[in-house]
Amino acid sequence: MAGLIARTRRVYRGQAAVLLAGILVPAGANLASLADLGPGATVNLTPPSVALLGVAFAVGIFKYRLFDLVLVPRSSVVENMGEGYVLLDAANEVVDLNAAARSLLDGDEGRLLGRNARRAFGVDLSVLDSFEGDPVTETVTVDEGGDQRYLDLSVSRVEAGRATGRLLAVRDVTDRVRLERRFRRLIEASSDMVFVLDETGRGDYASPSVERVLGYDPDDLVGRRSFEDLTVEDADHEQATGVEAVAEDAPSQAAATWRRVLEGTGTDPAESSRIRFEVCLETAGGEVRTIEAIARYLVEDPAVEGIVINARDVTDRVEREQELARANERLDQFVSFVSHDLRNPLNVAMGHLDLAIETGDEESLRKVKRQHQRMETMIQDLLSMAREGRDVEEEELDAVGLDAAASHAWRNVETEGATLEVTGDATMLADESRLPNLFENLFRNAVEHGSTSPPSQTPEDAVEHGAESDPAALTVRVEPLPDGFAVGDDGVGIPADVREEVTESGFTTESGNTGYGLAIVSEIATAHGWDLAVTESDAGGARFEFTGVGLVDDTGDDAERTDPGIASEQSPPGGGE
Incomplete structure (x- = not known):
């Protein structure tokens, strides 16, 4: 009992002390009576000691709740x-x-x-x-x-x-x-996509907005490893497929991003579990969309136990940014044009004008006129670039026949006896007001630089110059491609080391040319979303291939062609070389 008093807590210690006292006091009193010690020699102490024992047990039961195992029952x-x-x-x-x-x-x-x-x-x-x-x-x-x-x-x-x-x-x-259902409704109604992956990259959840944005059934993404059925690309369209590409394609930025997502290693040490990235995903319909996402590594959070990815479609924003960048580039070109390109012929004209005033030489006045004509051409080219660089909206697209568009543009160019061959026909979706300008600039460039000159002629003269040649010997060919068309000639061609530069604004090897013709061609192609490649034709001349062009099935009911000549006659011709 003494050990219990020493070991237990206060409530049990008091309970045990009362019980111990209730036992020891009557026992001591009985021993004193039996031994005739003290008051026990003259008084029988047994009755009062038993009464004291009863009091002790009463206190233990009612005050200290003797039969309760805990303080609170x-x-x-x-x-x-x-x-x-x-x-x-x-x-x-x-x-x-x-x-x-x-x-x-x-x-x-x-x-x-x-x-x-x-x-x-x-x-x-x-x-x-x-x-x-x-x-x-x-x-x-x-x-x-x-x-x-x-x-x-x-x-x-x-x-x-x-x-x-x-x-x-x-x-x-x-x-x-109710709180869970409220949050679920918010997620389901949101235009942003929410994905939850396990630590291996397999999908545990995909919000309904995935179907609205990407066209995939959210349930089809559950259980699959990091969207392995989706084509994941970098923002510059560098291909990488899922996380497995990490080991096989280390330079891939997209694969490296997915590795960081799965490992929860962000670029910011202060917030390593939060990773912001941008990728391009292919939709169920084959369209590539730019997706901005934020991944949170919450595998160790018992409420989530996964990787949460919030993603939104920013394709429209990226396209607007790209259009703004192109507009700024055109503005820079305009500033350069005004401050440099236009100043040169103006200075030459002013010099000839001063000479004419001093000498009365009519030849100087004719040179002034030629410089003014050149400035007029340059201004017209620049205006054409500004117009053609604007993105073509979907409602501006018409079904245009390749043969009809090329043939009409050929009639608008001084061909000097050159020959046009259209080897096939196709119906493509294009802005009928800009397409003629593209063909006219290609044809004009081919005629001005192209003849079947002997190999000994300097190759640099093949780009936008006025070399002495026989244009009548030139043949320009237009042919359809599976996803576009090509324009080539049998002239001297374009040297390989300058093919990437010929479509830049102002590029020319002849001081008398503006250098804007092929730049206008590039702007029109970019505005349509087409890809332009400058190569060599089978005959050794220049060849311009346009791919990514929307084509219309001629057998369909919607293959109604428009006459490209109507629009081109209403718009000014662009870009003389």
Whole structure:
């Protein structure tokens, strides 16, 4: 007993001390009476000592709750729990329940005890059928006059000696469920896409907006490794497929990004679990969209246990930025044109004009006129570049026949006896007001530089110059391609080392030319979204290939062609060389 007093807490120590005193005092009094010691020699101390023992036990029972195992009785704890419990026997009859269970299940203890749980409560208790020994939890809905509450029902096994039963724990999770559903509705209604991946990169969840943006069924992305069926590209269209490309294609920026996403290693050490990146994804319809995304590495967060990716389609924004960049480039070209290109012929004209004033030489005046004509051509070319560089909108596209467009443009150019051959026809989608300008500048460039000159002639003269040659010997060929068309000639061609430069604004090898013709061609192609490649023709001349062109099936009902000549006659001719 003394050891118990020394080891236990205060409440148990007081309880044990009272009991020990109640035992020792009567025992000492009896010994004193038997030994005739002290008052025991003249007075029988047994009756008062027994009375003192009774007092000690009364204090232990009523003050220190002798038969309670804890300071607060278990019944009080259970009765005041916010979580309800129902104790069931093996036949699922109610043995006991607390106040919280009565409140949550809307029952009365007197009516519920001894009744089968399925008949006693107006709640779906199918969770009892799912219980096979291991704890199981289900969420059920309770309708209260049009208002719904949500309860978590958990069933576990309880044993008391040889008797076994079931403990049904009831918890009100209405606030949690409503909050979860609110967040889910927000995600489902958002235009942004939300993906959740496990730590290996397999999809656990994809929001409904994935179908609206990319055209894929969100369920089809669940269980797949990091969108391995989607084509992942860098912003500059460098191909990389999924995370597997990391080992095989180390230089791929997209693959390196996905590696950082899966490892949770951001570029900012202060926020390593947050990774911002931009990729291009191919939609179900084959269209490439630019996607901006933020990945959060939350694998160790027990509420998520995955990698959360918030993504949005920024294709329109990127296209606007690219258009703005091209507009700024054209503005720079205009500034350069005004400050340099236009100043040169103006200075020459002013010099000849001063000479004419001093000498009265008519030849000087004719040179002034030629310089003015050259400035007029340069201004017209610059205006044409400004117009043609604007992106072609979808509503501006028309079905235009390749043969008709090329033939009409050929009639608008001084061909000097050169020959045009159109080796096939196709119907393409193009802006009928700009397409003639593209062909006219290509034809004009071919005629001005091209003849079947002997190999000994300087190759640099093949680009926008006025070399002495025989244009009548030149043949220009226009041919359809599977996804576009090509224009080539049998002239001297363009040297390989300058093919990337010939479409730059102002590039020319002849001081008398403006150098804007092929730049206008490039601007028109870019405005349509076409790809332009400068190569060598089979005959050794220059060849310009346009790919990515939208083609129309001539057999379809929508293959209604327009006459490109109508629009071209209304627009000024662009870009003389």
